[in-house]
Amino acid sequence: MVNAIQMNDYNVVIAIAFVYSSLYIFTMLIVDILYGIIDPRIRITKGAN
Structure with a gap:
């Protein structure tokens, strides 16, 4: 990365x-999904009870 910056290779x-x-972004999405599975208190429900 540093070499690409020094060589002005902007495509790289x-x-x-x-x-x-x-x-x-993909890692954060997976973490959010797994957090909902692990801790059921934060699951999104379809209406207020």
Whole structure:
């Protein structure tokens, strides 16, 4: 990444940033789903009881 920045290879920098941000978003989505499974108190219900 540092070498790509120094060589002004913007396509590589953008691709690496896209991959890392996609992995971060996917990881956060999985964590949110698993958190709902592990702790049933935070599940979304279809109406107030």
